[in-house]
Amino acid sequence: MKAIPSPETNMEQPTTTSTSHSHSGSPTIGEPMTLRTDTAIEMQNLSAWYSKNQVLHAIDLDIAAKQVCAFIGPSGCGKSTLLRWLNRMNDTIPGARATGKIALHGVSLLDTALDVVDLRRRVGMVFQKPNPFPKSIFDNVAFGPRLHRIYSRTDLEELVEQSLRASALWDEVKDRLTSSALGLSGGQQQRLCIARAIAVGPELLLMDEPCSALDPRSTASIEELIRELRATYTIVIVTHNMQQASRVSDSTAFFYEGKLVETGPTDVLFTTPKERRTEDYVTGRFG
């Protein structure tokens, strides 16, 4: 079993004094500015199959640390599949396999010896439909931390509060932490799921169409949250909503029929795409 070293131990940071839980948005003095543009994920020649059906064809893509990368493309283009390889959730699907290379902070994710449980602790995921556990709000957020470590009650309470504050839910739920998470609205549930993912202290957050089941107001609040979280986490978001991609992401990757058609800074991709198909898609001519 191979554990993934955290970025702190992995990267040369002779002058840094920060610890893993005190990420801050603006780089502190002495911390190199280049940290923001470090590559978090590298993919080389990545192909993926469900049984005999090839869904990804030779993807080469780099994703920068502490930025939001949006995956866009029509349904069935493989963007969700790609996302689910980043935390190996595809392992749960019989017949799913991948070749090529994916590396997260230099550690190969397709290695058969990789400890996937440890990987998923370091890569949070938010799903299409809010899926809180049928437990209290507190227990939902504390679920991940409790899996991995033993906390004192006060430490756990503090961690839950921090996570709920980070997901902009604290003020709405602080008086009813012990009531069921299922009593929350859809948008609140989705922010709870984000808090639950954050509480484990991930390096990377994966979001698979996190707003597709939500109303416009909840969507707006989640989008605002994503922009805030960018300061601390690398975020990959799959979305069908072109406006959403342009609002929240720094870079965008456009997929079509399992191939990466084009990738680049979001403003460039949306205004002056190089490929005809990208232009057609982002302007709404198909998809």
Added chain:
Amino acid sequence: MKTGRTIPQAKRILSNRLMWAACLGATTIAVLVLSALLITIAIEGTGALTWSFLTSFASRKPAQAGIIAPLMGSIWVCAICAIVAIPVGIGTAIYLEEYARRSRIKSLIQLNISNLSGVPSIVYGILALVAFVRFFGIRTADDAWTFGNAESIFYLQIPFGPSVIAGGLTLALVVLPIMIISSQEALRSVPQSLRQAALALGSTQWQVVWHVTLPAALPTIMTGAILSMSRAIGEAAPLLVIGGFLLVFQTPANLMSDFTVLPLQIYNWAGRPQSDFHKIAAAAIIVQLVVLLAFNTIAIIIRQKLQRPLQS
């Protein structure tokens, strides 16, 4: 666009009413039959249902006969059955639903379990007679392996002979397929999205089962357990095969004690020609129903307790 031919409104209303009447009729028949049964038993049995009936042993004179031996026997046997069948059933269901990959062997096991739930219980009695009571003839009762002291509650001999533990294990065999299948269905009804959420947070397979799947499925699993135990407490045939006694003059003291159970006692009394025996048979049926109700109440209370944090 083709518009089709309109179905007359009157016809739709009529067919709706007819189906309503048919379903109501079916329900009424079931309720009537059941209440007729309960009322006859109540009329016949309540007179014989006295404290001394509950605390006396069997007797040749109906007025002095009691059911303490089969009552305690039923409780012992069913408790052993529950202790064995519920954990083994849930464990098997967890393995098949949460761990086993789709394979030919899994399908074969699944098919077998489904078939076993339809096997007549007397067949299990024959199996139990060979396996539990006689231990495949490897040892005889005369030179049995003995563990513990005959006075102690933990006294055990192998082969078991026609003892309480053999009876409990026999019933466990009978109800195990039902227990497994109902637990599997309970686990299957837990949304996949909850498992995914737990896995994505870095749970091991066991943590998913223990913290998410099992708590969510437990209320339904308990319903399956109630059904299984109701089946167990009503079984007479397999216990008759393994040599459950009809006349026992002691309550079980340990796992090796002789035993009889309520259905056997009822069968015994109901088969006699004297009408006084029929009265005490009816009284024994009432006791059996009360015991069944008590088991179910316990299970329902457990279920309610487990369900509370799950409600919104």
